[in-house]
Amino acid sequence: MLDSEAILYYADHPVEFVEDVIQATPDPQQAAILRSVAGSKMTSVRSGHGVGKSTVEAWSVIWFMSTRPFPKIPCTAPTQHQLFDILWAEVSKWLRKNPALAKELVWTKEKVYMKGYPEEWFAVARTASKPDALQGFHAEDLLFIIDEASGVDDVIFEPVLGALSTPGARLLMCGNPTQLSGFFYDSHNKNRASYSTFHIDGRKSGRVPQDFVQTIINMYGEDSDVFRVRVAGEFPLQEDDIFIPLSLVEASIMTDFTPRARPTLVHIGCDVARFGDDKTVIGYKVDEQVTLHKKRQGQDTMKTADDIILLGEELVARYKLTDPIPVKIDDGGVGGGVVDRLRQVKRNNSERFWWMEVYPVKFGERIRHKHYHDTTTYMMAVVKKLLSPYDEETGLRKPVELILPDDDDLVAQLSGRKYGLTEASKIKIESKDAVKKRGQPSPDEADCVLLLCLPVKPPKRKKEAKRHG
Structure with a gap:
């Protein structure tokens, strides 16, 4: 040679x-x-x-x-x-x-x-x-x-x-x-x-490409950690009032994962657009791994419901599921229309849609909790705990519990959400409206992930043999 x-x-x-x-x-x-x-x-x-x-x-x-x-x-x-x-x-x-x-x-x-x-x-x-x-x-x-x-x-x-x-x-x-x-x-x-x-x-x-650089600048600003890391090649600043540090999000993305042939957990989540510039985001979580399935501008509740149904049937067939899928929907604003449509579909054909369990979730709703002010804060805390590499009680390193997709919008939204303390000394994550007032895009992808990670209690069922084994 x-x-x-x-x-x-x-x-x-x-x-x-x-x-x-x-x-x-x-x-x-x-x-x-x-x-x-x-x-x-x-x-x-x-x-x-x-x-x-x-x-x-x-x-x-x-x-x-x-x-x-x-x-x-x-x-x-x-x-x-x-x-x-x-x-x-x-x-x-x-x-x-x-x-x-x-x-x-x-x-x-x-x-x-x-x-x-x-x-x-x-x-x-x-x-x-x-x-x-x-x-x-x-x-x-x-x-x-x-x-x-x-x-x-x-x-x-x-x-x-x-x-x-x-x-x-x-x-x-x-x-x-x-x-x-x-x-x-x-x-x-x-x-x-x-x-x-x-x-x-x-x-x-x-x-x-300069359009990529300009897009990040326009959406998140040159002072954001997402811009620093993904464009400028600088280490993040890690502001004191950021709830989930960028390092946890990036570490999750950079974690290798081999999916199981028969998963133990499959969830669907949908953050429904409330205004014209917001996105409707549908995602699913299979065991530890999150996938953002579909993003769309607009508020077509019938189309959104149809997309969720098609995704659910695809997941049932792909993984040969015999247990229902929790389908968690942002129930604020027009999201209620998606919840109503999915429930109507199941009532009309419960045999076909046995797999669909609909859970309406209201963001920002006040809850009784020792540390967290509302539902959004609680869900952010759940995600942060899943992203943490260490067990809270033992302090020892734990297996990976959440693997996120490499999505610029998602990274910026999860790592850019700020928090404060209420008069009752409870943690409160800023609302979606507060995020937008700071000039940031609506955290639609992040809210979809919050829904996917929210633990839910399965509904009580009659004692009968499974029909879908």
């Missing part, structure tokens, strides 16, 4: 390797990162979305494998999606573009290896869901690549630090700066002197 003289040259010149061999043109920021990987022991890159991080990582894999004898390149990311669908697919793409590379470097679903040396000369993909993901790698030339590093648990990094004592070992970390603690955060703060660090602002990247 390359003669020995070329290999010696390209070993210290990754930018030229990318240009000459991979036949791609790095932008100035990507070129600087590549040079850092070649010349520095540890490189850490924080940035907004869409600046080309995964591309740089893929180029680094191919360059390192092509210019070192018997290297090992462990690659990891918080989720299978991030690792295999994005980073690993990016490696495959660039190998395909060069027939000579593709002939020598064999790409498989979990490993890329030099032809003839699958156990000695390779890059391997391992999700960061297990503590030993990066353990056991030994070679004179090692390159650890950690994608979305802010979402990787610190325990994953421990074997990397030991391996970096090898003269030929290197580390490349990239990610959105979502967490205010941890290995990645420290690399840009208290441990910065040990790293070659980069900060890429999406506003200054030619790869980031």
Whole structure:
């Protein structure tokens, strides 16, 4: 593929390797990162979305494998999606573009290896869901690549630090700066002197569509944490009066999850638009995982009810459900029309719609609770508890209880809701109207998630054999 003289040259010149061999043109920021990987022991890159991080990582894999004898390149990311669908697919793409590379470097679903040396000369993909993901790698030339590093648990990094004592070992970390603690955060703060660090602002990247940047600015403002993290590549500020910190929301999104064939819990939720600029949002929750199924402007209660019915029947068929699905509807304003329509449908054909149990929910309704003022606050507290990585009573780490979709609107709404204390010293989340008065969009996606996570008591049933077993 390359003669020995070329290999010696390209070993210290990754930018030229990318240009000459991979036949791609790095932008100035990507070129600087590549040079850092070649010349520095540890490189850490924080940035907004869409600046080309995964591309740089893929180029680094191919360059390192092509210019070192018997290297090992462990690659990891918080989720299978991030690792295999994005980073690993990016490696495959660039190998395909060069027939000579593709002939020598064999790409498989979990490993890329030099032809003839699958156990000695390779890059391997391992999700960061297990503590030993990066353990056991030994070679004179090692390159650890950690994608979305802010979402990787610190325990994953421990074997990397030991391996970096090898003269030929290197580390490349990239990610959105979502967490205010941890290995990645420290690399840009208290441990910065040990790293070659980069900060890429999406506003200054030619790869980031400016309409995306402007949309985030228009909707949430340049002072919002969503803008800081997802566009500017800055760590969140974490205001004192924010009820659910952005770090919890982002950590949930970056959690890997394998759905069960037969789920133990399936819920449907619908936040119904009250005004012309609000959205109707329908979602469902299968065990821990939330999916935002449909969003629509407008208040067509009949269409909304039909969409919920079709979704319910699809879930019953998909998961072969034998227990009813709680269908929780925002009952304020026009939402009452959706509740009435669903109940009417079930009355008219209870055999077909046996699965549908409708629960009307009023946001902002005052409740008797020791700590929380109203229903909205209680539901936000439920979501916050599910997102928390630690058990309240024991203080020990607990299994993941809520996995959210990567939706910019949802992230901004959940992490931007403020709270205060009432005269009775109870916590009260600001109302939807208060959010809009601050110039923020209606938290429709977030309210759908609140409904999905609200625990409900199943209705009392007559003692009879199940008809739908």
